[in-house]
Amino acid sequence: MKSYRIAVVGALGAVGREMVKMLENSSINVEYFKPLDVAEHVGELVDFRGSAWAVQEAKEGKFEDIDIALFSAGAQASKILAPIAVAEGAIVVDNSSQWRQDPTVPLVVPEVNPEALRAHQGIVANPNCSTIQMVLALKPLHDAFGIKRVVVSTYQAVSGSGMAGINELKDQTTAIALGEEVRTKTYPHQIAFNVIPQIDVFLENGYTKEEWKMVEETHKILDSAIEVSPTAVRVPVYRGHSESINLEFERPCELAEVYHALESIAGLTIVDDVGVNEYPMAIHSEGKRGVYVGRIRRDFTLRSGINMWVVSDNLLKGAALNTVQIAEKMVQMGLVGHKEQQ
C-alpha cells in the first residue's frame, strides 16, 4: 500500500485543526505529516495519529518532501505559496477562494464531479462552504429532473469567519448578558441576537462576494445552465450552515421520486419526519460529516419544483472534510505519485 507525505498549511486555524482531525480519520496512508503555519506558531505541537509533530514555517522549500499539501491559510497566502508548493512537486488542495475560478484548476466536491480531478495541473480548489452543501443536494435532483432555477437564502454560522467569528459571537453574547458595551471587530454590525444580510464585501451588481460565489461555483461544479439567485445571511449560530432552497425543475417530479433521487448520492442524509418535528438543524450537524436535507415539499407555485432545507457543518463537509476527501479521491484515482516511487 502506497503511503504519502502530507502537509497542512494553516494547521492551527479553525479549519486547519479540523483538517488534521479529518486527515487522521481518512483512508490515506500517511507516511509523514508536516503541520505548517506562520512564523509565530513555529515549534507548537500538533497531534496526528498518536504522535506530536512540531509546526514549521509555511514557506519556500518546505514542500520538497511533500506529496499533498492541504491549504487553509486564506486567499493571500495561497496565492503566493500554492504555486511554490506545486513547483516543489506537491499537489495542492486549497480551501481558499484564490484558485476556484481559474480555468486550469478543478473545483471539486468528490461525490459530485470527481472526474474533474483528472485535468488538474497541481492545484485543486475546494469550493465555498455554502456551495458545497448546496451542490451535493442539487446533483441528484439535476440528474433526475433537470434544475432550471435555484432561489437560495442562507443562514450561515459565525465559524465561517474562523476563530474571529466564533469569538465575536461569544464576546458579544457575554457583553449583552453583563449589560456591557457590544464591540464589533469581525462583522460590520452586532451579530449576537441579530441577523446580518451581508457576508463578505459587495460587488458592483449589488450581490455580495459570498452570494456570487454560489452562482459561479455552482456553474463550474454542476452545470452553467442552472440559474442561481442567492441571498447570503449571517446568523448567531456557532457551527452549521442552513439553507432554504427553492428549486424549479425542467421535467415533472413526484415527491417520492425526489426522495429516491436524494437517497442515491453518497454524503447526503434525509432527515425529514415533520410528524415528530424532525428536520436538519445547525446544532445537530455540529461535528458530523454529512449534508442533511429535510422539509422537502412541493412548490405549488411551479409546474415542477420543490422547497427544501439543507444543513451541514460548515467546518467539516463545508471545508476541512471536503478538502481531505478530495485528497483521498485523488489517491484512489491514482492521481498522486509518491516521489520516491517515481
Place this chain on the structure above:
Amino acid sequence: MKSYRIAVVGALGAVGREMVKMLENSSINVEYFKPLDVAEHVGELVDFRGSAWAVQEAKEGKFEDIDIALFSAGAQASKILAPIAVAEGAIVVDNSSQWRQDPTVPLVVPEVNPEALRAHQGIVANPNCSTIQMVLALKPLHDAFGIKRVVVSTYQAVSGSGMAGINELKDQTTAIALGEEVRTKTYPHQIAFNVIPQIDVFLENGYTKEEWKMVEETHKILDSAIEVSPTAVRVPVYRGHSESINLEFERPCELAEVYHALESIAGLTIVDDVGVNEYPMAIHSEGKRGVYVGRIRRDFTLRSGINMWVVSDNLLKGAALNTVQIAEKMVQMGLVGHKEQQ
C-alpha cells in the same frame, strides 16, 4: 372631536403591552380605557396616558360600554369573546389568527387595503406578523409591475411567541454560558445558537401553519393571483423579523423604478446603501414603527424580478401597531360610532 371607549384584551401580554403604548401615541381621542385580562391579573394596574387603570376580567358584560376592543389574547379566547364583544356593541380588532380567513371579516393593513374595512360586520382581523411586513413592501411593487410569484424565507424573532419565546431564548443562552443543561418548553428544539425551520404546526401539505398563513393572507389582502412559496424559520433574535424576498414581475422593471415605487407607500422606509454596509436589521428595527427594505437588487435569473430584504419589529407593525392603526383608520373613515352619540 369624538372620543372613544377602548378596551385592550390581553393587556398584560407581550403584544398587549405594546398595544397599550401604541394606543397612547395614537390619534384616537380616548375617553375611557379598560385593560382586560385573565382572572389572575385582575386588579393589576396598567398606565395609560398618565392614569393607572385596574385590569378587569375579560368576560361577558365587559364590552357594553366599549366602542373598540383591541384583542391580543390568542385564537381560543378570541373565538369565544370576540362575538360576545360584538354582541355587546363593540368593534373588535383582533390580533389572533381566529378570524383572518372568515369571509365576513376584513383582513387589513391600513396602508395596503383600507377600503376592505367598510365591509366589516363587527370584527376586523390583524394579519400575521410575517405577512404584514411582506405585503406592505409588495403592494407598491404589485401596483407598478404586477407580482407573479414570491419566494420568501423568513428569519423570525422569538418574541413572535410572546414572553414565553423571549424567556426561552434568554434562559437557554444563560444555561449554555454556565454549562448547564438546556431546557426546551416553548420550541420543539433548542433555539439559542440554532435555527429552527419550523414555526407553528405542520399541515398535510408539508408546509407549516405559519408558512400557509403567508400564502392565504397575501391572497386575501393583496391579490389571490400572486403565487407565494414560503419557508418560515425561527432564529435566535429577540425582536424584529427579517425576510429574504424574491419577486418575479409580470412587467419589465428598472431598479430606479423599483426604488421609486417603494418610496411611494406610507410606513415603508428604504435602508439600502451597501457602500457603507447599510441595510435593514432586526436590532435596528426594535421599537420602531416602520417596515424597512434594503438589499434591493436585480434577479438576473428572471426576465423581470428582484431580491430584497425586509425587516420590521414583529411586536409593533407586525402586531400591536397595525392593530391600533386599524382602529385609527376606522375612526378616520367614520366607521366607529360612539354609543352615547348614536
